[in-house]
Amino acid sequence: MAKRQVMFTFPQERVKEPIIYNLGQQFKVVTNIRRADVTEAKGWVVLELEGDEKDIERGLAWVSSKGIRVDPVIGDIVEG
Amino acid sequence: MSYARALRCRKCGQEYPVQPMSVCEFCLSPLEVVYDYKAMAKTVNRDKVAKGPLSMWRYRDFLPTEVKEIDLGTGFTPLVKADNLGREIGLDRLYIKNDCLNPTYSFKDRPVSVAVTKAREFGFDTIACASTGNLAASVAAHAAKANMKACVFVPASVEPGKLIGIAVYNPVLMTVEGSYDDVNRLCALLVQRYHWGFVNINLRPYYAEGSKTLGYEVAEQLGWRAPDCVVAPAASGLMFTRIWKALDELSMLGLIEPANTHMFVAQAAGSSPIVNAFEAGSLHVLPVVPDTIAKSIAIGNPTDGQYALRIARQTGGGAGAVTDEEVLAGMKLLAQTEGIFAEAVGGVVVGVVKKLAASGAIKRNDLTVAYITGAGPRTQDTVADVVRPLVVRPTVESVEEVLGVPA
């Protein structure tokens, strides 16, 4: 079992979709929301994912393909 | 013995023992070192600092390390009064903190010196980082000095010339075939799997504290006072937050009068998530996809962005961004007025100071400190167009001819 801490940033047209629910259902990933701020215009959610490494990867690829930006919670690691 | 007491979550306040760890288990926010300031206040004073070594380690009492420091001679860099540059942009009391003059040519030696010292203390034998240049060079150099192993990860797209300044210290240097995001992902996995000290991941709270010395030094060099205005660059925003933390601590400990410094964030327009949030009046920093020649601060998803933002707001400071053209102009202006050849980040800072002075956000008489955090030669091709030599024959006549000396 692997864990991954990520931030999703939703554009307006995706705010109403049950993305996180589907991520859990379709990819057998346990989603655990820690912080969030979602308005009708846009939103971000910080969450921890737990599951098989491959399932997490496939799930995140699917989330990205929906036009949602996926970032590591710890921010960008590659520095100047 | 240090005065570091615990790690504390910047968001929810949860505390953790001092250990290699950087994110709160509950809310996944960054952790920060907290100190026993009561005990610290009993021992620190101006005289004690003044008797210390001429390096950042004169502020040892304010840092979170227990063992003998791994030091290349970092810090206590010059604070110069920039009269020529000030005249150009309309500031009478402009100072430059010239942090190009560190052992590996950037301010990164400060946080890395603390991180590597802490890594040794925690029993790591390998230190690691992901970087496009400055950080990797600093980590590799400190590992050499500490007789530790360094593993540095560089995106394969980095200019080959930059690799020399890293490889010379003989780290394990890996160029990663993939995007920046791929390198981010890889390092996040490695830190879970290997017992390595990643300076900006599991050692990040300690790493951060090294940058406080940029604040202490300036206050001491100004005769123990805080500046009226500070302009400093931000990538992850970490250094910016620690300059403020340093001034705040000095006030709290009574080494300076209460700091009333206005803190201004400088970013390149092609990578300015913090400036965008400031201008939008937002509390959340939305990630961007960076595109700027100021590569060392091209970070789209800044870890400490919201904390840098908060400081800029709370101190009555601000935020400014400049285009790549303005960056190049800033680099040249700094070199040609003050004799300081900085990398593109210095051009960002000069460009932003200029804007802030022109808009009146910084007043002519404000004692202003601009932080120049990295030297030019590592990336000198950025300004290759300055080379326009006058070609002469080896005769006096030829020289006089091109100089326009009347015959």
Ligand SMILES: Cc1ncc(COP(=O)(O)O)c(C=O)c1O
């Ligand atoms: C020269 C230079 N200045 C400033 C910064 C910004 O540092 P921070 O990530 O702490 O905002 C960096 C590195 O990222 C840098 O290389």
Ligand SMILES: [Zn+2]
């Ligand atoms: Zn927390």
